[in-house]
Amino acid sequence: GEDVEQSLFLSVREGDSSVINCTYTDSSSTYLYWYKQEPGAGLQLLTYIFSNMDMKQDQRLTVLLNKKDKHLSLRIADTQTGDSAIYFCAVPSGAGSYQLTFGKGTKLSVIP
Amino acid sequence: GAVVSQHPSRVICKSGTSVKIECRSLDFQATTMFWYRQFPKQSLMLMATSNEGSKATYEQGVEKDKFLINHASLTLSTLTVASAHPEDSSFYICSAPGQGSVGYTFGSGTRLTVV
Numbered sequence: 653g654e655d656v657e658q659s660l661f662l663s664v665r666e667g668d669s670s671v672i673n674c675t676y677t678d679s680s681s682t683y684l685y686w687y688k689q690e691p692g693a694g695l696q697l698l699t700y701i702f703s704n705m706d707m708k709q710d711q712r713l714t715v716l717l718n719k720k721d722k723h724l725s726l727r728i729a730d731t732q733t734g735d736s737a738i739y740f741c742a743v744p745s746g747a748g749s750y751q752l753t754f755g756k757g758t759k760l761s762v763i764p
Numbered sequence: 765g766a767v768v769s770q771h772p773s774r775v776i777c778k779s780g781t782s783v784k785i786e787c788r789s790l791d792f793q794a795t796t797m798f799w800y801r802q803f804p805k806q807s808l809m810l811m812a813t814s815n816e817g818s819k820a821t822y823e824q825g826v827e828k829d830k831f832l833i834n835h836a837s838l839t840l841s842t843l844t845v846a847s848a849h850p851e852d853s854s855f856y857i858c859s860a861p862g863q864g865s866v867g868y869t870f871g872s873g874t875r876l877t878v879v
Contacts (some may be wrong), residue, residue, distance in 0.1 A: 660805075685867055694770070694857050694872040695808075740807065751798065752859075752868060756807040 654678045654745045658755035665763045670728040672758045674741030677722065684717065685742040686726045689757070695740065699726070728760075736762045766792050768860055770871025777848055777878055785843045785874045787858035794860035797841035798868070799833060802855040814841045848878040 658674040676684070682703050687695040701708045701715045701724070708715045714727040728735055738757040745751040767790040777783050787797060795816045800808040814820040814835035822828050830852075832844040845852050858871040 683867070687870075692873070692875065695859075695870040697867040697869075700867055751810060751813065754807045759805075 654743055654753040656741055656743050656753050656755040658741050658758050660756060661759050661761070663761045663763060664731050666731060666733060668731055670726075670731045670735070670760055670762075672726045672728075672739050672741075672760065674724040674726075674755055675722055676724065676741070676743045676753075678743065678745070683744065684715075684724050685752070686713075686715065686724075687740040687742055687754075689738045689740065691737075698739070731760075731762050733762045733764055736760055766790075766860070766869040768794070768858060768869045768871045770858055770874060772874060773872060774875045775877070777876070779849055779878055780847055783845045783848055783876060785845075785856055785858075785876075787841050787843075787860075787871045789839045789860055789869075792860075793838035794841070795838060796861060797835060798859045799831075799841075799843050800857045800859065802857060802873075808857065811843075816841075845876065848876070850878045852876065853878045 655677045664670045683700050685700045686698045688698045689695050699710050699713050701717050706717050712729045716725045738759050740757045741755040742752040745753045769788045771786050797814045799811045801811050802808050810823050811826045812820045812822045812833050814833045816835045816838050820833035830846050835841040855873050855875050857873045859868045
């Protein structure tokens with residue numbers, strides 16, 4: 653099955669850029685997702701990228717996709733304290749699958 | 765956009781009792797609903813997939829008789845934790861494919877504590 657890996661922790665200073673990395677194993681996915689989870693809350697879809705793209709920018713968020721290396725990254729520019737949360741990389745579990753496989757989540761801590 | 769309402773958000777129950785968690789799709793029909801369990805500092809583990817009008821599909825290792833799933837209508841799926849024990853304490857989240865949009869909509873989660 654699909655395997656999604658991401659580092660568990662990231663600490664940055666307010667105003668700096670944050671880069672959260674993710675690797676996956678199944679290359680047949682059409683969309684790849686980033687979700688944000690604040691303490692005690694559900695998951696919020698942050699952004700996504702279609703598999704035929706290599707970059708997507710949405711305000712402070714930039715998603716980079718390297719299909720060859722099966723590597724996905726999320727860059728948050730001008731990181732704010734409100735960005736402190738856990739960020740999950742999620743990939744559909746196989747072609748045409750509705751099921752998502754999640755990474756373990758990267759806890760982003762923003763230092764004022 | 766698509767919204768999934770999940771209730772209750774928190775529940776504390778005594779060991780041996782049953783707890784029901786509801787997830788409703790508010791402005792769309794969800795023929796499929798996913799139920800996840802999240803342990804502290806860990807990722808989401810898919811427990812089961814509920815399908816409207818048919819039996820749920822459980823992931824390997826998930827006890828069907830303990831985690832009862834019912835998807836009786838196109839807008840409501842329920843998860844009942846039967847005879848709950850302290851090891852069932854966890855954060856449970858439901859999710860449905862977003863209708864007409866990319867991605868999946870998640871409920872706000874239920875924190876279950878069994879004492």
